[in-house]
Amino acid sequence: MLETVYLANPRGFCAGVKYAISYVEQAFEENSGEPLYVRKEIVHNQRVVEEMKKKGIQFISELSEVPDGATVVFSAHGVSPEVVKEATDRKMKIGDATCPLVTRVHKKARNIKDSHQIIYIGHRGHDEAIGTMGEAKMFLVESPEDVESLKGKISLDKPLTYLMQTTLSVADTKSIVKKIEDVFPFVEHPQKDDICYATTERQDAVQKMLESVDAMLVIGAENSSNSVRLCQLAKKTRPASFQISKKEDVNPNYIINQGIKTLGITAGASSPQVLVDEIVAEILKHFPDAKVSLYPESREDTMSFKLPKELLKQF
CATH class of the missing domain: 3.40.1010.20 (4-hydroxy-3-methylbut-2-enyl diphosphate reductase, catalytic domain)
Structure with a gap:
């Protein structure tokens, strides 16, 4: 029976995700009621996307889905120069919410x-x-x-x-x-690798927890690369580790059958804290005596990126 739940820190939203979400929300306000389109999921989390849709923000897969002159924001994952050229050629108003990293x-x-x-x-x-x-x-x-x-x-x-x-x-x-x-022994190594601080720190946090837990629960979408990597990392040491994306995915029988007494929980960089709270609450419905606390060796993610003064540009 589950006895202890440890929450990893840092976990969940990273600075780049916060930047992208704030960018879209502020651009939507500044667009004076005109339609705002976001190309691709702003971040790989359906909960975030659905909340934005409720506000009236529209999501598209390709620019061909919107008329010339439309207002389009590029997602946190970035786009190729060809996409930018298509948008400028079609006189679109462009916002770029690409993560600065x-x-x-x-x-x-x-x-x-x-x-x-x-x-x-x-x-x-x-x-x-x-x-x-x-x-x-x-x-x-x-x-x-x-x-x-x-x-x-x-x-x-x-x-x-x-x-x-x-x-x-x-x-x-x-x-x-x-x-x-x-x-290729003649390869030139970059001065610094490109893996972002948030990915590294969240993986480090999970690595530290693996000695103290029977399994890790990773909260994140299936198409979230950093969430999948977190689960893969955990499984190498704790094979019972698993990944879910919403509270409806909580399976108490799995926890019981795997003999998980101490469960660690982390969340991918695009998973909101409200989702973590909902999943923890769902777990406690099935295991009301389980004690929930931050893992002792944890720290806050204090990184942040400042939004540009001009969010939407007409080319």
């Missing part, structure tokens, strides 16, 4: 695209990967095996470096970088 990777790509060959460590089809890879020609790798397949494609006569998706697993990325170094 993702924007930094885009700038790095633009700065080196002519001087270097670029390997991109990321997940095929992820919105962030699509946007970043649109900045320059890159070779996508998802595993050490993918690096092997680049033999013959990478020239030995031109400098080589790599960029990373910001939400990757720190441990998995190290193994891929090591493989790149082994296969």
Whole structure:
């Protein structure tokens, strides 16, 4: 029977997600009642998206779904230059809610695209990967095996470096970088990797908790890369760890059958605290004697990004 629930800290919303949500909400207010469209999910969390829809904010998959001159905000994951060009050609009013840490990777790509060959460590089809890879020609790798397949494609006569998706697993990325170094010993290592502080800190928090819990519960959407990585990390040490996205997913029988007495809970960077509260309350309905507290070795995430003065620009 479940006895103890520990909450990880930091967990949940990161500075980039807070920035993107605030950006869209403020842009919606400034747009004077005119329709505001957001291209793709602003962040990978259905709860957040649904709350915005209730306010009247509309979500689209592609710019072709809206008329010329419409007001469109790009999501936290960023977009490729082609998308920006389409929006400007169609005289749209544009807002860019891309996480500043993702924007930094885009700038790095633009700065080196002519001087270097670029390997991109990321997940095929992820919105962030699509946007970043649109900045320059890159070779996508998802595993050490993918690096092997680049033999013959990478020239030995031109400098080589790599960029990373910001939400990757720190441990998995190290193994891929090591493989790149082994296969292409002339590779130039960036001064700093691209994995964002929030991803690293949330993974570190989970790693510390694994010695004290029987399993970790990760709260996050299935398409949230950082949430999936958190669950994968936990499962390596605590195989009973699991991931859910809403309170309806709570399965008390699983907790009982797995013999989980001490449960750690964390949340992906796009999961709101209200969702954590609802899931904890649902767990306590089934295990009312369980004690809930912050894990002793925890700290707050105090990072923040300031919104630009001008949110919507007409090109």
